[in-house]
Amino acid sequence: MKMLDSLCIGAMxxxxxxxxxxxxxxxxxxxxxxxxxxxxxxxLVVMLIAVFWENLQEWISGMMDQIFGTTFDDSGL
Known part of the structure; x- marks a missing residue:
């Protein structure tokens, strides 16, 4: 009986x-x-990019024109 009591107390x-x-x-x-x-x-970041996508394309095109001195076709973006 003592063994069962100790097992029960241990489980509790x-x-x-x-x-x-x-x-x-x-x-x-x-x-x-x-x-x-x-x-x-x-x-929010993805939504902001989606809202300003046209402006980002123009900005990237302008940056590429300044860097490389040629026009940049942004139709693939």
């Missing part, structure tokens, strides 16, 4: 420790908000 102690570790793990999940913020920033 381990379960309580596991429950506390699970609670601490759930509370420490602050990294998820950082991932979401990074994805939102990337989406």
């Amino acid at each position: 102690v381990r379960m309580t420790a596991m429950k506390d570790k699970a609670k601490d793990f759930v509370k420490s999940q602050d990294g998820v908000s950082n991932v979401v913020a990074t994805i939102i920033i990337l989406l």
Whole structure:
């Protein structure tokens, strides 16, 4: 009987420790908000590039004209 009691008490102690570790793990999940913020920033950058795409093509063409002294065909961009 003593052996069963000690096994039961040991199992209860381990379960309580596991429950506390699970609670601490759930509370420490602050990294998820950082991932979401990074994805939102990337989406904003992509949207800004899409909005200003024509201006970027003109700017790149102007830069290439100045660098190489020739015209730059931006139809492939």
